[in-house]
Amino acid sequence: MSSVNLTPTSYLVLGLVAGLGSATPYEMKQMVAASLGYFWSFPHSQLYAESDRLVEAGLLEVDQEEGGRRRKRYSVTADGKRALEAWLSDPAAEGAETRDPGLLKLFFGGLTDPAHVEALALAQIEHHRQHLALYEAIEAAIKDSPDLRFPYLTLRLGITTTRANLEFWEELAANPPR
């Protein structure tokens, strides 16, 4: 218990388990792959590690299956619920990081042939178009599910920023730097 400090990943796991009632890391993996994973991805091994950390911190409890595969099924403790609620009710959400290699390449565009920047722009356009198509397909599918209201909003945010990126790169491709 205690003195484990909570990262965004911690709350991600806590939130997933809370939303599902109880879950095995594998089930969490599925959930992530179908939703958050589009914006916030990480290897599944982290779900195993993080779940155990949260048990240590007293925020999750584990119930191991007898026989068969002896899966570990996690659920949220009272302390865990409190921690999650405290986090959710705090409007502060600083520390957003955009780690976009395309941004880096653009920043250093002056160090190389401008044609490479143009090629970069075209690749980015293609990339964002595909994502956008995917997101819009998902959007259409979940639009009217009342219990997916917040995932839907999250997706809307993803769509909004993807569109903004797309527009930026399209304009850059239309007016290539030289």
Place this chain on the structure above:
Amino acid sequence: MSSVNLTPTSYLVLGLVAGLGSATPYEMKQMVAASLGYFWSFPHSQLYAESDRLVEAGLLEVDQEEGGRRRKRYSVTADGKRALEAWLSDPAAEGAETRDPGLLKLFFGGLTDPAHVEALALAQIEHHRQHLALYEAIEAAIKDSPDLRFPYLTLRLGITTTRANLEFWEELAANPPR
């Protein structure tokens, strides 16, 4: 030498040193703080560590000052230039990650009082407005520097996505979920 694999951070350092001709980690820190750091921040200690890793990889060479503070000044080797050029001329830039705690809180909004989501939206609006004001001030300042053309474009991308975020949260605040 060798078998060190190159992360985006590696190219960030490589690019900074290439752009400056040669640099101490402290000088890199200054550069980052004034430009990339707005979107891609990390502790300065990493610049020391990463520089040494790149020396080990044979992509940077180090020249230690005699006397005084014995600073380490790094410059790019021929191998380093090749690696940087290879990276820049590859239009692929996959693996962009948006680690935004606000997005997470929104995703899990269904687990708590909707009023908290509204408060989150207001906080996000405030946050993005401030960033936008800052970026626009910088934009005005560097707009016409020909040698800052690519940093300027990078900033434009930052402005574009910040605006998109701002619009999203403003609309959410105007139509709060219930």
Place this chain on the structure above:
DNA sequence: CCTATCATGTAATCCGTTACATGATTAT
């Protein structure tokens, strides 16, 4: 029944962060 693939998990490594530490410089 055999093989391929999916499900589930662990171990090792490395990057990134936090914390600390000391040498220079400026202000008072």
Place this chain on the structure above:
DNA sequence: ATAATCATGTAACGGATTACATGATAGG
């Protein structure tokens, strides 16, 4: 001259990724 702050660097820790490994299930 002393304190305060800036400049510069290192050490230790922990979280995240990569790689590996084994048990189940389904298709042929």
